Amino acid sequence: MKIHCFFLFIGSTYNLKIFINFLLFCRYKMLSKLRPKMKKKQTVKYLINFFDNTFGLRNIYFQQIAQEFKMQESNQQKQMQSENEKQQQIERQKELFGTVVNRMHSHCLKYDAISIFFPEYQNPEEVSCNWVGDMDFNVCPYITEGIQKRIKTNNIYGxxxxxxxxxxxxxxxxxxxxxxxxxxxxxxxxxxxxxxxxxxxxxxxxxxxxxxxxxxxxxxxxxxxxxxxxxxxxxxxxxxxxxxxxxxxxxxxxxxxxxxxxxxxxxxxxxxxxxxxxxxxxxxxxxxxxxxxxxxxxxxxxxxxxxxxxxxxxxxxxxxxxxxxxxxxxxxxxxxxxxxxxxxxxxxxxxxxxxxxxxxxxxxxxxxxxxxxxxxxxxxxxxSFQGEQWLTDLMDYIVSNYEFMQQYLTEQYPDIEILQMQAGYLTMLDFSKTNLPYQKIKQILINSNVLLEDLSDFFYPKQTSQLFRINIACPQVKLKECLEKIVHGFKSQSKN
The missing domain is CATH 3.40.640.10 (Type I PLP-dependent aspartate aminotransferase-like (Major domain))
Structure with missing residues (x-):
């Protein structure tokens, strides 16, 4: 009773607005100190109720505080959901694009034609094939399902x-x-x-x-x-x-x-x-x-x-x-x-x-x-929309490979520069800073068992170049293996 009379006295002495602002300030300071220490929301709500009932502020600010808690809970849920979705996306992309597929003896140009078009490579099965423009990833599952469904339901190919x-x-x-x-x-x-x-x-x-x-x-x-x-x-x-x-x-x-x-x-x-x-x-x-x-x-x-x-x-x-x-x-x-x-x-x-x-x-x-x-x-x-989702995941993985290659070469052998890639999965490595002629660069790549696309034929008339096209559409472990071979080959050359 004495406390209430005291505040009534103060309220009659000072401007009412100033008095209310003072109470709000006290309330804010108290809660800002106590809230981080309160593990249970019910305890915090009890203090809010006590303070507001004591000073007659409950009706004004109760909804505001309730909304504040609701927003905090919503933001936490969204953050957790976003983190879960990101983790699921990473796992999905690893499954789709991180699996190494052995394509040797599958009647594919990229691997099985090495001995025909590039006889200088003595052991085709040991070659890192990062040349021709196709990817070393399993095809979009929705495409495979469509073909399998056609085979299962109608086995006539007229x-x-x-x-x-x-x-x-x-x-x-x-x-x-x-x-x-x-x-x-x-x-x-x-x-x-x-x-x-x-x-x-x-x-x-x-x-x-x-x-x-x-x-x-x-x-x-x-x-x-x-x-x-x-x-x-x-x-x-x-x-x-x-x-x-x-x-x-x-x-x-x-x-x-x-x-x-x-x-x-x-x-x-x-x-x-x-x-x-x-x-x-x-x-x-x-x-x-x-x-x-x-x-x-x-x-x-x-x-x-x-x-x-x-x-x-x-x-x-x-x-x-x-x-x-x-x-x-x-x-x-x-x-x-x-x-x-x-x-x-x-x-x-x-x-x-x-x-x-x-x-x-x-x-x-x-x-x-x-x-x-x-x-x-x-x-x-x-x-289709299913294909589009797969393509979105693919582009995330390609970007990841591109960034990995940039970081790896910058750290391990900065004399090999990467051209800015804005589309696709075929970019170019610039060997000009190695100060080596075209034939020497070519021989180092052969000795390193790395097959990149020689750009000589991409010009008219044909001309030798210190630029070589590299295909990065492969599991990152295979890309790393390719880059390790390249760096080792050029570092060994530097020592000689």
Missing amino acids: YPGLLIKYEPFLNSLISWCRRRHSYEIQPQQINITQNTLQTISTLYRLKSKKNQGIIIQTPIYYKIIDQATMIGRKIVPNPLIFQDGLYYINFELLEEQLADPNNKIMVFCNPLNPSGRVWTYDEVKRVAELCLKYDVFLISDEIFADLTLPGYKHTIAGSISNEINNNTATIFTPSKAFNLSGLSISTVVIPNQEIHRQFTQKNNSQGFYYANIFGQIAYENAY
Whole structure:
């Protein structure tokens, strides 16, 4: 009673607002000191109730305190859930991509053809194969399930139906490009081929004649060059400018080449193979607009688009404008992102109706009518939501491998530099700081039982280079083994 009278006296003496603020301050200081020591929430709530009832503040602040506890509990639950999900993701990725698969004697080019194409390697089974562009990971489980289901339910492999009339197949690509690249495709714009090279070869024949020029930016996958020379087309190289670990387009030279009326086609590799360079929106727009200006047909090879790394934005050339879209053939396939090259299926989007009709006719005249039936299933299941989740996990693992390689070489042998990789799983190692000539670098790699892609053929005309392409799409333990061999080989050379 005396305490209440005392505070009533003070309350009548001072301004009421000041008095209440004083009480709140005392309440805050008391609770801030006691709360960390209270392990049980009920104890804290009891003190709050006692204080508020004593000073008549319960009705004002009880809801605020209750909400505070509720928010703390919610944040703790979210944090625990996030940590659990992250751990589950790590375990899932280890299971999907961390398992070492023995691919020897599986009729694959990457391992079983070493003795044929690279006889200088005496013991193929001991070679770290980080060269050709396919991955050492088991395929997306949803793709495998789809193929197994087809085998189990129908064990007859006769002529497949015409995919250009099969809506689920067409819609898989349409939906994929819409949600991932904001690119709208109509079913009648799609054509089916066996692979990217067959598509490019058919377009070469369709849009150019013998001795007419095809503009190709180098370095580039050498078989794109070979397809042109084999049918008598003139290669017009547009060498990219290498600066600060990235390639850039020489637009001044490019415009001169496009202005030549003998040049009928330009091949645009976006993202770039071999370096993984993702061209910016402005770069893509400028290339496409120049082709349109000089009436040069644009072949846009975008098969690495779905492997664009976080932090970079892929731009489909045809998405820039209807006019550009009408002057472009855009190649899409899940073969790179989902490792399906052996199933021989690809697609090309040709919005120009007349060119599309001519392409179909030219394609058929070369004997192509039907796609691989298992390739069809794999294609649809890759471009699904289940496939997209797998692809997200894959990209996390690729980024992890890339960061691991950067750290390892920086610490162990900084003279070997890594080009900035913006897409894919194929990047380049720059050996120029070793001050060793091409042949010596090549021999060290052979002696170390490491097979990387020699970039000599990626230029036109061919030229030796101190750049070698490395494939990092493998379990990290295999990547580490490859890097250890490389570092050991070059350190041993330094001692001699």
